[in-house]
Amino acid sequence: MIVKLHKQxxxxxxxxEEIxxxxxxxxxxxxRFxxxxxxILKWKSRDAVEDRSHTAHRLQTTLTPAQERIAVELRKILRNSWWRWFTTQAVGRSQSTCMTPKALTNINQPSRLRQ
Known part of the structure; x- marks a missing residue:
């Protein structure tokens, strides 16, 4: 198992485990340590020796329906701009039909906004 530790x-x-x-x-x-x-108290009280996640377990904010629509539209715009860059720069100038992102059409879109 590879363990990533910060410098300090x-x-x-x-x-x-020794503690x-x-x-x-x-x-x-x-x-001694x-x-x-x-x-010492922290590791004595824990059952596992792995680091716990530092990310929030719950989102601290909720979006209004209007904010959610804006976020979805921004995701679509950013995804599409990345896709245009990818197909012209990374793949080449030709856009074949097999490279179109049809599978990604409804990604990141809440079900109530899909039509």
Whole structure:
């Protein structure tokens, strides 16, 4: 398993597992692992040693129907402009019928707006 750690990470999954099963006082463990008391408490209380996601679990905002329509139209415009660039620059000047994005026609469009 490849573990991506940021430059300032002091613990790896192996060290976190050691912390979870280590015995001793908080002061001894902080000195032994060179981490803070809150880090020791965090890994002792967790069941898994993998990092948790930092993304929000719920969206903080909701869109009005008008805002949603604007977002859908922007997605279509941006997708189409990317597609024009891709077919002229990356693929070449010829646009064959097999390269048209028919499968993407209704992508990112809420079901109530489809006709």
């Amino acid at each position: 990470a002091r613990t790896t999954p192996a060290i976190r 979870r099963h280590a015995t001793g006082t908080l002061a001894e463990l902080t000195a 060179n981490v803070s008391i809150s880090t």
